[in-house]
Amino acid sequence: MNTKLRPPAVPLVTIDPFFSVWSMADRLTDDDTRHWTGRRQAFTGLLSIDGVVWRFAGRVEPNPERYYTEPEAMNQTGLEVTALSTRYEFEAGGVGLDVTFTSPLLPDDLELLSRPASYVAYRVRSLDGKPHQVRLYTDVTGEWCVNETDQAITWQQEAQGELAVLQVRHAEQNPLHSSGDDQRIDWGTFMLAVKQTPDVQTYLDQASIRKQFVREGEIRPNEGKAALAQPQPVREAELVLACVWDAGEVAGTDEKSQLIVLAYDDVYAIEYFGQPLEAYWKKDGTSIPTLLIEAFQNYPDLMARCDTFDAKLREDAIRAGGEKYADILSLSYRQAIAAHKLVQDSEGQVLFMSKECFSNGCIATVDVSYPSIPLFLLYQPELVRGMMRPIFKYAASDAWEFEFAPHDVGQYPLANGQVYGENKLEGQMPVEECGNMLVMAAAVTLADGNTDFVLEHRELLAKWADYLVEHGLDPEHQLCTDDFAGHLARNANLSVKAVMGVASYGLLCGLLGEAEAAERYRQAASDMARKWEGLAADPTDESHTVLAFGQPGTWSLKYNLVWDGIFGTGLFGEEMIRREVAWYLEKQERYGTPLDNRAAYTKADWLVWAGALAETREDFQRIVEPLWVFLNETRDRVPFTDWYDTKTARQIGFQHRTVVGGLYIKLLKDRGWERA
Numbered sequence: 001m002n003t004k005l006r007p008p009a010v011p012l013v014t015i016d017p018f019f020s021v022w023s024m025a026d027r028l029t030d031d032d033t034r035h036w037t038g039r040r041q042a043f044t045g046l047l048s049i050d051g052v053v054w055r056f057a058g059r060v061e062p063n064p065e066r067y068y069t070e071p072e073a074m075n076q077t078g079l080e081v082t083a084l085s086t087r088y089e090f091e092a093g094g095v096g097l098d099v100t101f102t103s104p105l106l107p108d109d110l111e112l113l114s115r116p117a118s119y120v121a122y123r124v125r126s127l128d129g130k131p132h133q134v135r136l137y138t139d140v141t142g143e144w145c146v147n148e149t150d151q152a153i154t155w156q157q158e159a160q161g162e163l164a165v166l167q168v169r170h171a172e173q174n175p176l177h178s179s180g181d182d183q184r185i186d187w188g189t190f191m192l193a194v195k196q197t198p199d200v201q202t203y204l205d206q207a208s209i210r211k212q213f214v215r216e217g218e219i220r221p222n223e224g225k226a227a228l229a230q231p232q233p234v235r236e237a238e239l240v241l242a243c244v245w246d247a248g249e250v251a252g253t254d255e256k257s258q259l260i261v262l263a264y265d266d267v268y269a270i271e272y273f274g275q276p277l278e279a280y281w282k283k284d285g286t287s288i289p290t291l292l293i294e295a296f297q298n299y300p301d302l303m304a305r306c307d308t309f310d311a312k313l314r315e316d317a318i319r320a321g322g323e324k325y326a327d328i329l330s331l332s333y334r335q336a337i338a339a340h341k342l343v344q345d346s347e348g349q350v351l352f353m354s355k356e357c358f359s360n361g362c363i364a365t366v367d368v369s370y371p372s373i374p375l376f377l378l379y380q381p382e383l384v385r386g387m388m389r390p391i392f393k394y395a396a397s398d399a400w401e402f403e404f405a406p407h408d409v410g411q412y413p414l415a416n417g418q419v420y421g422e423n424k425l426e427g428q429m430p431v432e433e434c435g436n437m438l439v440m441a442a443a444v445t446l447a448d449g450n451t452d453f454v455l456e457h458r459e460l461l462a463k464w465a466d467y468l469v470e471h472g473l474d475p476e477h478q479l480c481t482d483d484f485a486g487h488l489a490r491n492a493n494l495s496v497k498a499v500m501g502v503a504s505y506g507l508l509c510g511l512l513g514e515a516e517a518a519e520r521y522r523q524a525a526s527d528m529a530r531k532w533e534g535l536a537a538d539p540t541d542e543s544h545t546v547l548a549f550g551q552p553g554t555w556s557l558k559y560n561l562v563w564d565g566i567f568g569t570g571l572f573g574e575e576m577i578r579r580e581v582a583w584y585l586e587k588q589e590r591y592g593t594p595l596d597n598r599a600a601y602t603k604a605d606w607l608v609w610a611g612a613l614a615e616t617r618e619d620f621q622r623i624v625e626p627l628w629v630f631l632n633e634t635r636d637r638v639p640f641t642d643w644y645d646t647k648t649a650r651q652i653g654f655q656h657r658t659v660v661g662g663l664y665i666k667l668l669k670d671r672g673w674e675r676a
Helices: 110-114 208-216 287-299 299-321 323-338 367-380 383-396 430-448 452-456 460-469 491-512 517-535 558-568 574-586 604-611 618-633 659-673
Strands: 010-015 018-024 043-049 054-059 077-082 086-093 093-104 118-124 131-142 151-161 163-170 189-195 200-206 239-250 255-265 271-274 274-279 342-343 350-354 602-603 643-644 650-654
Touching: 010 077, 010 093, 010 118, 010 323, 010 342, 018 271, 018 452, 018 604, 018 659, 043 086, 043 093, 043 208, 054 086, 054 093, 077 323, 086 491, 093 131, 110 342, 118 131, 118 239, 118 274, 118 287, 131 208, 131 255, 151 200, 151 287, 151 650, 163 200, 163 239, 163 287, 189 200, 189 287, 189 659, 208 239, 208 271, 239 643, 255 287, 255 643, 271 350, 287 299, 299 618, 299 659, 323 367, 323 618, 323 659, 342 383, 350 367, 350 383, 367 383, 367 430, 367 558, 367 604, 383 430, 430 452, 430 460, 430 491, 430 558, 452 460, 460 491, 460 517, 491 558, 558 604, 558 659, 574 604, 574 618, 602 604, 604 659
Parallel strands: none
Antiparallel strands: 010 018, 043 054, 043 131, 077 086, 086 093, 093 118, 118 255, 131 239, 151 163, 163 189, 189 255, 200 239, 271 274, 342 350, 602 643, 643 650
């Protein structure tokens, strides 16, 4: 029985929605590396061992329409994915090679989390004790800085201190000129940086230099020096940013190592209600040369911090839900962060802007933030406030005409106002978004005890709470976050969200010392919950609740109930929740329990939230481990999808979304509010 997870896609370079590259294959040599959208952004690696060249990453021939005999792939003997690093192990010709990709997204350091620099570290050693001559070749392509390969690029190399920095950029620089979903950045500068030492040579040339390395195990001194005509379309130039490390002789137990940094300066990151904003790491005037120098200087300390974080996260995850749950959380961590961009507004406040990846490309989507928050509540609550600020700003403006909360503030990277549903009433999610914002506000305040944020936005929160008291118990015909299932009236799970939204506002009033208001909203939520249990009961089968009030014989995952346990509000009956969990187990397919009775698909985030309703660790594992099986067996090689078929393991839609942060809900529930 296989107990080691085979990820559907492996995170390599994961910083933000534009700078996120993955391996979508079992082995790093099986395919080119790709942007999360599936477009090729190639990273190629070759290793010469005693004059014989092997391949450890990607492919040599850049044009699949041409025939070329690829060098033999090294034997990939290991793959480990932790929260912050991906480690590959290879063997060939008596030599071992370790390749480690690390994006140091440590949540206690926002400048570091924002820094657009990702490490690739190499270590070579003799496996048979004999001496071997080793030389390593790495390159990345001009594809990394354009949206389409017919776009022209320019390139240059600079010395920055002790570093050699190879750079490539789109010839037409126009930051923030467009928005979209299946879109890559075509402004700013992509870089490969390496320390200038006698054993390292760097090249800006056509990809044909790969073939010379394959034939000769090196690149002749006169190669890579001839100036190519600039600018040129990516597909015609076939430009690579390459370096060759001559490791010399490796023998005995000696190990040798090398490090490169891949970085991206996007110039401007987000347009925020008409104002272009730079990435957060630039807030104090830090420059790219300084960033790169510090990246190399800080590497040993950063890796120690990353390893400590990885180990603690895995330990906590195993305690909460077992080894497979730990695998799921490790695979989801970098994606949850890399689906955001961290910036700072003109008042110096943190904005953590999500992209609704392969959904519609919306930015700062409320019902995408809501499922993602467990990870951020655990490790950095300020990022949850950073998700909410754009919504509060927009909802308080004259541009927002409705009495309920908005869905989004634009399409990534342009945050200039909601685009979802063309702002027509029938396209909105009134109960959904009000409930989401209220739960998020209560959760982030409980997480660290800081009430300043809710005081600042008190008027909107109160309005949304009153909206839910009036309209939330028995929702009208409207959308919820599971909008792919269409409009639904009297949605029982949406009603739970309304109850928890009202309860959340009561909690906030209590935290603000307003006892009378706290009791009034607590009582309103309690009354709604009692009525809910009557409305949601299935008269034909008392073992579960219905999908929608008045629809006997239906059912759904009541994932929104999880906050009743996390907040300790105790509004809903424990026996009802036990029956729900038992029902979810009864309805389970090979790859998980469907979202509801209407279709065989499920949502990964909601599945884990439903599992977190279980009283025992064993029942939680029984509900969640089919998700691990899905990841291990699906044929759809994409970054962690959250919407898939529970019978076939096929992706239905969505990938690379931050909602996988919601998979941390069991850690959050187990930890409680000890931070407060």
